[in-house]
Amino acid sequence: MSLYRGSVLALGATLFAVLAGTIVFGEAQRERYSLPLNCAPGEDCFVQKYVDVDADEGIADHMCGRMTSPEHTGTDFRIPPGASADVLAVADGTVRRVRDGQADRTFVGPLAVPDGVGCGNGLAIEHADGTESLYCHLERGSLRVAQGDTVARGDPVGHVGASGLTEFRHVHLALRRDGRDIDPFTGHARGRAACDVPGSALWTDEAAEALAAAEGPHVLALGFHDRPVTIPAIEDAATVGSVTARSDALVAWGLAIAVEAGDVLSLTADGPGLSVDETHLVDRPQAQTMRFVGRRMREGVPLGTYRVALSVSRNGEVMASRDATLTIR
Numbered sequence: 001m002s003l004y005r006g007s008v009l010a011l012g013a014t015l016f017a018v019l020a021g022t023i024v025f026g027e028a029q030r031e032r033y034s035l036p037l038n039c040a041p042g043e044d045c046f047v048q049k050y051v052d053v054d055a056d057e058g059i060a061d062h063m064c065g066r067m068t069s070p071e072h073t074g075t076d077f078r079i080p081p082g083a084s085a086d087v088l089a090v091a092d093g094t095v096r097r098v099r100d101g102q103a104d105r106t107f108v109g110p111l112a113v114p115d116g117v118g119c120g121n122g123l124a125i126e127h128a129d130g131t132e133s134l135y136c137h138l139e140r141g142s143l144r145v146a147q148g149d150t151v152a153r154g155d156p157v158g159h160v161g162a163s164g165l166t167e168f169r170h171v172h173l174a175l176r177r178d179g180r181d182i183d184p185f186t187g188h189a190r191g192r193a194a195c196d197v198p199g200s201a202l203w204t205d206e207a208a209e210a211l212a213a214a215e216g217p218h219v220l221a222l223g224f225h226d227r228p229v230t231i232p233a234i235e236d237a238a239t240v241g242s243v244t245a246r247s248d249a250l251v252a253w254g255l256a257i258a259v260e261a262g263d264v265l266s267l268t269a270d271g272p273g274l275s276v277d278e279t280h281l282v283d284r285p286q287a288q289t290m291r292f293v294g295r296r297m298r299e300g301v302p303l304g305t306y307r308v309a310l311s312v313s314r315n316g317e318v319m320a321s322r323d324a325t326l327t328i329r
């Protein structure tokens with residue numbers, strides 16, 4: 001607490017309520033949360049959105065970045081297209097509510113779910129300190145718990161899906177206490193403290209360490225298709241055609257997340273009859289961005305192995321990179 005008393009005094013009375021709230025909660029009794037997925041952040045899952053801490057019309061995550069959306073109440077843990085992961089209880093508790101049976105697919109275009117089911121399939125767990133953890137967008141039919149069940153930290157409760165209002169496969173984890181959404185990265189109630197007010201994370205040490213190591217841009221996915229693809233098409237893998245020797249084009253694509261203005265994205269693709277690259281200077285912060293390079297191949301795609309690589313550089317340093325290969329037989 002002494003660490004941020006200085007900022008409270010400096011910023012005056014408006015922040016007193018935040019400080020008082022924190023004292024009432026009490027550091028000793030406050031629950032600590034582990035990750036809501038069995039995954040390694042930065043490798044096979046990624047924080048795509050944080051809580052929107054901006055109380056006004058703008059958006060801001062707790063680091064004053066833009067990795068959030070207006071009024072976003074939780075933290076979105078995203079998995080790459082086509083991947084799957086168990087959703088885990090973030091602490092010991094009792095299941096208070098469950099919902100299943102909602103369609104499980106990412107939406108494209110106008111929002112097409114009934115009011116009140118934006119969360120899709122999900123559940124709420126009440127913890128010993130009275131905080132509730134809410135998990136949204138689970139795969140239909142994957143819930144393994146029922147109302148009233150007791151769960152332990154780390155217990156699998158379902159699978160990551162794309163039910164409710166979501167453009168990508170992820171679990172939305174929200175923490176709610178006394179009717180307020182709490183940002184697990186600071187412990188502050190949403191909208192009650194500006195993004196530059198230091199707080200105290202509610203993660204377990206292990207989760208905090210993994211999350212800190214995974215900050216920054218990432219290459220979420222990359223591959224080849226026979227035409228340019230969209231992010232929704234990548235998420236909904238069934239709608240994307242695959243490349244064969246008879247395809248008349250070969251398009252390499254890569255999807256990067258959490259890029260900042262000034263970052264340089266470099267996409268290269270090579271193989272028999274193909275050697276193309278593209279460099280792109282990012283002009284504004286973007287939660288996700290897709291790049292393409294490719295070529296028409298009117299005689300079909302030559303047999304052999306093709307390689308695609310995408311890197312994200314910041315101030316001349318490579319922050320993230322991945323590559324993948326495709327063999328046409």
Ligand SMILES: [Zn+2]
Nearest residue numbers: 074075076172
């Ligand atoms: Zn969310």
